[in-house]
Amino acid sequence: MSNLLSCSQSDPLDFVKGNSNTLYDLRRCIKYTTCIYIYIYIYIYVELVLYGCETWSLTLREERRLRVFENRVLRRVFGPNRDEVTGERRKLHNEELNDLYSLPNVVRVVKWRRMRWSGHVALIGEDSGVHRVLVGKPERKRPLGRP
Numbered sequence: 001m002s003n004l005l006s007c008s009q010s011d012p013l014d015f016v017k018g019n020s021n022t023l024y025d026l027r028r029c030i031k032y033t034t035c036i037y038i039y040i041y042i043y044i045y046v047e048l049v050l051y052g053c054e055t056w057s058l059t060l061r062e063e064r065r066l067r068v069f070e071n072r073v074l075r076r077v078f079g080p081n082r083d084e085v086t087g088e089r090r091k092l093h094n095e096e097l098n099d100l101y102s103l104p105n106v107v108r109v110v111k112w113r114r115m116r117w118s119g120h121v122a123l124i125g126e127d128s129g130v131h132r133v134l135v136g137k138p139e140r141k142r143p144l145g146r147p
Contacts, residue, residue: 037077038101045073046106053110054117066106074101 049069056062074097080089081096092100104112121134 034077039075041077042103046109050106050110050113054113056110056114058107059112063107064108070106071097 010070035146049066058066071094075092078092078097078100081092082088083090098105118134121130124131
């Protein structure tokens with residue numbers, strides 16, 4: 001994570017303000033912009049999407065949809081890549097996105113948070129309602145109709 005989010009301490013808006021006009025500063029500005037987008041993704045999008053994920057029971061379809069969402073956002077952040085042979089722009093493959101992002105994917109974060117939450121529930125004790133929900137099994141079926 002340190003190499004991905006290591007941005008320079010100088011003002012990232014120097015290029016925009018017109019204080020600099022070299023190609024190096026343009027590349028630095030683009031790297032800083034990518035860094036900002038990664039922070040926004042981590043601290044806003046992921047937190048918003050994963051709100052309450054500790055209590056989810058994920059199916060394989062839902063896991064795949066979370067991965068698709070994550071890859072879509074990361075493709076937007078990192079942008080297209082030039083093909084080395086033809087020189088054309090192309091979309092990044094999933095493996096390339098994983099190499100660039102280098103943080104755990106969303107599904108792994110969900111599973112980690114669920115394990116952390118179950119540890120908290122185990123410390124609460126067996127008398128709490130949360131513990132009964134975590135380890136309990138329903139004794140009978142729910143009746144049909146509205147409650």
